[in-house]
Structure formats: structure tokens, C-alpha cells
Amino acid sequence: MVSSTVDHMIAVTVFLAATLLFIGLFNQTIQTAVVYQRHRATATKASDLLDSMLLSPGIPVNWGQTDVNLTGFGLQDPEFTQYKISPFSLMRLQSSVGEPLFYNPTGMYYSNVTIEGRNFMLVPYNLTLDYSTVTRLLGINNTYGFQLTLTPIVTVSIQETHASGPLTLSLTASGVGFPLSRATVSYCFLKVKASGGQSSPSYTILFDSITTDETGSATINFADVAAGDSYVFIAYARLSGLIGIGYHERSLDDERYLIPLVGSIEDGLVLIAHSYDVHYFGPPESAVFFNATYVLLTEDFTLREMPLTMEKTKVVYGGGSDQTFENVTIPTHNPGILILTYNSNNGQGVVMMPWGISTLAFPVVFGGDPAKQEWVATDMRQVTVGGIAYQAKIAVWSLEGYQVIG
């Protein structure tokens, strides 16, 4: 009788323990499958989101070239089909990586994409689209988060190997880990002519083309350049439909320079500010005189200059009777580069601003931060932005959580 009772007790105990153990094991398998399905759904969503962004121009279709608010989000160039992206729509995305810049004379914050110190893309917050607005327009607010990154495929790096007599520039064009051999390079060389501290600088501009060697390299010499001259060199490399951009500049006054701020995309208005007015270096400083020109990449992949008209060509720091900033109007919605040559008491220099984000191969990072997410799905497409080859990547994560019991 006793042994029978003990037998029962042992059997029940073992049975209950085994049951609990197997429930746990089966539960784990099921949960793994559920998590897999949720991850799979997120991955599908990533692909769908990327295509819906890249294959729709948004509503209104030309919102990138206007200052209006949009009711449907999309980045496709309205004049084209397929994966051709509007360089102006990308301009209106609030950058996730650049430190916002506050400009006191306008009282506004600016979305900041600044490359290599002197090449600016500063768009006022009231013209940009923020992340939360876009998630609402895409209908994914509170369900999914994303980060969209557009990176130029071709890198054109330019080094100054000899400073003067002649100026020698070494250029290397490469794709994603592979050199762009035998690529045609169209370039623009703009040299600032010194004209004293109290007048606008003039400039000379030269357009030409060369071909890279087997290693994707090329060397260009400019005879009439002294060590004290400022210049900017812009190069477009192209090979079998693959186009990339590089640039290099030399400026002599690193403190007193110009900062271009977008005033209105629709009207092509750009505000030219004194650098001291933006960075508050100290007491009133000398004025900066400038000259502006616009360079376009034409359909035959050559560069062309479009002179701009300006009423005033002087910006001051510290106010007074003069205006704090000046206006320059770009009379076209063809993507190009605004080149500002400047002159102060301490020397000359050049700053640039792309009109349409692709013309200086600026990268775009827009959206949330994927680093803090539990699981992130990614996808990518090859696209062209204003004719320039870019890689569009999206990282998507679920905001609904994956926590399961067990």
C-alpha cells in the first residue's frame, strides 16, 4: 500500500515536471516562429516603404520645388518615371545628422548638411519635413520607425599635390570598392582674382575634360595659379551611366567667409550671411565682399556657367546701417551649384551650395535612429538623383515590440 502510494506520488511529480518542461520547450519553438514572422513582416514593410517613397512623387507632385506643405510623401522626380529621385524633394528633408543652425537675423533654425567645412546646405525648418510628419504621411506613425539614407555610389576624391607653378591636382574616381577606370571627367576650375579687401572679387572660370587611367586616377595641372590664390575645382566623373562628383577648394580666410542659407526654394532665394553672424566669433568684424555664379551640369554632361545678378555684394557683421545679409536669386530649377567667391581684409576664398542636393553629391540621412532598436530590417535600391548615381538604403523597425513570455 505504501509502495503504491509512493509510486503514485513519484509518477505524478515526474509527470507534472515533464509536462511543464515540454510546455516550455514547445512554447519556445512557437515563440521563435512568431518572432520570425514578425521580423519577416518588418522586412516586407521595409521593402514596401522604400518603393513607396522612391516610386511616388508625392502630392503635390512638384512639392520639392515649392514651399508648400504636402499631403502625400514621395521622392520620385515628377518629370521622370522609375527610380529617379528629385534632388529638390531631398533638399526639403530635415537632416538627422547635422547639428541644426540658428540664424539670429531671421530668427529661424536651419536643417544642416555641411560637407568638408565650407560646402553648405542650410534649409529653414519651416520649409523642411520632419520625421514625425513623414511617418504620419506614410501611415506608419506608432507602428514602424525608419531611417532613409542616400549615399553617392561614386566617390571622386581630389588632393592638391603641388600648390603652385603649376597647381597640380590628383583625382581618383571609384565606386563601391572598385576604381572607375577609363572614366570621362568633366571639370570646372574657378580661380578667385584678388582685388583688395574692399571690393567684390572677380574670377576666371575654365571648363574642360580628361579621362582617368586604369586605376581610376588622373592628374590635372593649372599653370597660372599662385600659392596665395583661392580656387575651387569641381569634377564630374562618368562611366557607362554611372556618374559621380568630387570637389576641392582652397580658401585663404578661414574665419571671415560667407554662409548661404536657403530663403525660398520656390523663388530660388538664397540669403548670403557673414560667417561671424552665424558663429558669433566676437566683436564687429570687417565686411565680406562677394560675387556669385551658378554652374549647371548640362544634359551632355558638361558644365556650364550661368551668371547671377545681384543688387549688393557686401555683407557685414554687427549690423549698422548695412543689411546683415544679402539676397541672391537662382532663376532656375535645374540642379546646379551656387559658387560664392569672397574677399575680405584677410584674403579671399570660395564657398559652395548645391541647388538640388545631388550636384555636390551630398548624402542624405533622414529619420530615426536604428541603433537603439531591438531588430532592424534593411533594404536598398540603386537610384539616380538629378542624374547622379546614389544608393538608397532604408532601415525599418517595429514600434509595437517583440517581447514574448518565456
Added chain:
Amino acid sequence: MMRTIEILIVIIIITGAFIAASFFAVLPWPRQVSPVNLRRLAFTTLQMLDSDYELSRAAFETENYTIWGGLQVALSASLPPNVIYNLTVYEVTGETTQLYTFIDSMSNAESLGATSDASSYMVASSNVTFNVIPEKIGEHGGNGGTLYILNCSDAPGWWITGYTAHSLAQDLYNLLSPYFFNTVMVQNTAQLGQILGNTSLLGETVQNAVVINTCGEAVPIPTAYCTTPYSNDNYAYYNWFIGQRVRLYNWTWASIVGYPFYYVSNIGSFSGQNDWGIYGMKAVYAAGLNSFLRGLNGQGYVTDNIGWITSELTSVPLSADAIYYSNYYGIYPAAYQTATRALPVGITTTYNLAVTSSLFDPVSGYRAGAVYRNDVSGGFLALGLTRTPDIRLTVLGLLSEFKPRLYNSEYSANGTSRIVVLQLGLVGGT
């Protein structure tokens, strides 16, 4: 003891069940949870390489090592380092049992591994001529069928600076005649008089026609109409009469530039000039347009007391619809225009008009260019732009109003099309 043995047997059975379930419930590789979409990557890579038709060129010049090698470099440079590829070009033959014939291929790996995917892309030879057959306006009922282009040799134009009415008429003929059953050049004001009297010139249908006035702000007037009552109020009555005819015949009247119906012109009937040195025309002023709109609305003639109604808009962009049809029909006027004679949006309620096609969105209560259609019958394309006229806008305005479809012809003829297949694989990782 027996119970314990039974339980152990049960445990063995459940363990077996678990092992069996685990064996069948195979979860995919981690890579398959969120795979790189190689098919889309391949497709977008091909599209990018063909963005300026370089891929098409290379696909037809595989024996040209410079171009073919350039494509290989571009392909290697554009794909991520962990992606390997095989690109193959096939000829589309279509005449034999074998639809595709291998031409050439390139690859940067011997095999593409276990995970690969491919996309295909059709390219056409630069020698191919694409043929487009447009639908005829009015083919399926409704408006249109006949296009009248006023090319009156005895009527001078105004605000068509830099052109002659004849050159504009010729351009209009070239651009629009494929879309109409009949295109009739109205060669003089007498012929205009005939069609105003519902008399066909070449056997065409007068009803439901489109009439384009190439004389700009001036309207040709037949000699027979240079008398009362048509001459009342500086010929404003004549313009009212035209409005009435437009309504009666359900015409669509197109004014290509400036202030519509501002002058009437006929070299034989008017000896004076228009204060600007152009002889053979007479100013009707703003009363011409107001009278026309009354006629179009079926109202009786009254001496105009409204006066000037248009306004100046400096820069007006093409509307989204206009951009769409600009792309569809391949007509590309400048996206921004200057409008100095934009009509007020209020005319739609005053004269029972509906805007059926808008080239420009309204700005500050004025519309630079649109097709207005009366609630009962008749339409009016008014382009209140400044001189000189861009005839492409008139064409775009009419095409976006009638929306004839374009039928693209078959272009997969032998030797003119090739298929490029890009297969991508991944290296590294699991």
C-alpha cells in the same frame, strides 16, 4: 513502480513528439528573415546604368571592348563588395522556336552561390524608330473631329510678334493634325464666313469643331460682317455673334495669346491702323471679350459696361495636370510663364462656365490659361499670356482637354531588342 514506468514511457513519447515536431518545424536561415532583395537591387542597377542609355548601347556593341569593359567596370563599381554578378545579353529573335539567343555575358565569380536572384531589362537599339498612333479626337463620340486653323491671308494678327499667323498655323497643323479626323486651314476671311454660316469647306463636319485663331488678340472678320449690326459698338456685336456661333455649333474656340477678341482684322475692309502701325484692324477693346462671353452664355447682346477684366501675374507655373500631359504627349513648353491677361476666376459663375482643363492654377483669383466650357454648349481656350506666343501651350491646352490616347507601336522587331539579365549573388555570412 508501474505508474512511474508508465510516466517514463509517456515522457519518452512526448520527447519523441517534440523531436519530431522540431524536425519538421525547420526555421529558415537568419539571412532569409530579412534578405537583401537581390531582384530589386538587380533591376534598379540595370535601370541606373541605362539612365542615359549607356546600357542599351553596350548591349548592342558587345564586340566593342571599350564599351563592354566600361560596363563591367561600372557594374563592379556600383554593386556592394559582397554582391557578385553575372550579366547576360540575349537577342530577342521571335522568328524561331528559340525566343532568346545568347549574345554575350560577363561575371566576376565562377558561381553565384546558393542565394541568388535575377532581373531582366529590355533594351532597344538606337536604330529603332518608335511609332506612335494617336487616337482621333471625337473617335468615340463627344467633342471634336474637325480642327479649323484660322490662316486668313487677309487678316493681320496682333501680339504674335516674331511670327506670322501663317507660320503659327503651319506649326499648329504639324502638331495637332494627327489628333483630328479633318484639319482644315481657313485660308481667308470669306471661308471663315462660310463656317460661321455652318457651311462645310471640304466636306468636314462643322459641328463640334475646334477653331484656333492664330491672329493673337485680333479676330479675322469676313467682309460680309463689316456692317451693321456686326459693327455696332466697335464690332463688339461681331464678337458676341462669334460667341453665339460657338455655343450653337458646340465649337471650342482657342485664343492663343493676350487679351482675346481685342481687335477685329480684315485688310480689305479696314483702312486704318491700330495706333501701333498695323493696318487692317480695328480695336474693339475689352468689350470684345465680354460680348463673346455673353454670346457663349446664350445671353442677348447689350453694349458692354464691364470693361477690362484681366490682370497681370508675373510668373505662373504649369499645373500638375499640365505637367502630366506635357510628359504624356511629349510637348515641353517652359514650366513658368508670364501672364499679363489672366482671366478672373469669377467669369465661371457670371457666364455659367466650368474649367474643364487648367493649364495653370489660379493665382490671386486669376487664371492664366484654361479651357472653359459652358454649361449648355461651347468651349473657350483662353491663354492670357504675354507675347510672344508659345504655340505648344495651345496644343497642350487642347490635348489636355480632349485627352486623345497614344497607341505605341510594337517595337520588338527582330534585331532591334535585346534582353539584359543581371543575376546577383551574395558572398560571405550565412
